[in-house]
Amino acid sequence: MEPSAAHLSLKSFFDPIVRIPEEQWQQCWPAWQPFSAKRRTILTAAGERERYLYFVIEGIQRVFFLTDDGAKEATLVFTYAPSLSGVADSFLGQHPSHFYLETLTPSEFLRISHENFIEQCLAFPEMNRLALALSASAFEGVLLRQAELQTATAEEKFRALLTRSPHVLNLIPHKYLASYLGIDPATFSRLLGKVRL
């Protein structure tokens, strides 16, 4: 069997992080299976274990939190190609997820089950190094965002988001973007009218 175009982009996504030797990759890539979901599909529910690590080929997804009493929702992460997706902490720890993972648009992925992922980490030192590097980078992202949320003003956060990922404005409902920035939806539309990028 030959790797698909999606598998090739997965490899090019990994290469700058850790280069998996070709003969090992031959044994690893088939465990990454194609998977597709319609828009607004909840792939992982709070309380369930995250069973997969996803690599996004197409579409936008969000990870969100809903308070125990169901009263308040917060959008925490958006993912889109080329990047990994999934509820990372639940995937790594196999504890019940605190979060929901939902597709916002029709989505295509490659995904690997936790069992297969761990098996590959145990079999191949390079895969293990890759897993650590990916975890470190996810951790870095979370802490940087925490720092931004605590230090930046609404306008700074708004500017930073639209400089980093301008395309999200047309693809993601603004209420989710506002929630992601931790600002009021009304403030968000005000900034939309006011801020020139």
Add this chain to the structure above:
Amino acid sequence: MPSFNSQELIQELDHTVRQGITQIEELKQRSLDALQADPQQGKWTAAQHLFHLNFYASFYTEAMEASLDQAKSKPKETFRSGWLGNYFTQIIGPAEVDMPLKTKMKSPDNAKPPAGSELDVYAQLEAYLGFQHRLLYLLQRAQQVDLGGHRVSISISRFIRLKLGDTFRFVVAHQERHLQHLERAGYLASAITAEK
């Protein structure tokens, strides 16, 4: 009509949905041959049951979410079931030990699945899981509203509307009935409800 402590009812439904998810996850691990095994003459295959459940899940999760999005009520401690909602839940639910003879039902034409061989059983399983996850999300949100204060139309008539709390009960009971069919047909090993 029976009444329920709203919080307990939601917890119970949540629990039932999660048990169903565990069973479907087990089913996903089975080989294509096992999943496509012919059931008894005239009975549905696993893929056909799932297609049928997905048809309803798609309709009701959307209708219930729309109802929750518009709801401005406050939660009430007690939910009193409506007579029609309770009746539907009773007849559509799984067979019980003390009441083994349930009404035999026929599916409306639009909810009838195509031939089992035309369906991708794994895709049906994944779609079903997606709807179960959304049900869990909706149940969590339902804690914030009066389960008796909003109504949701049923799939065959927009003039017949059940209380939101009954719609949840009805949808979950209908799924349980079909998971019981899957057990009896030998697709599912473990029992969720007591067997006769």
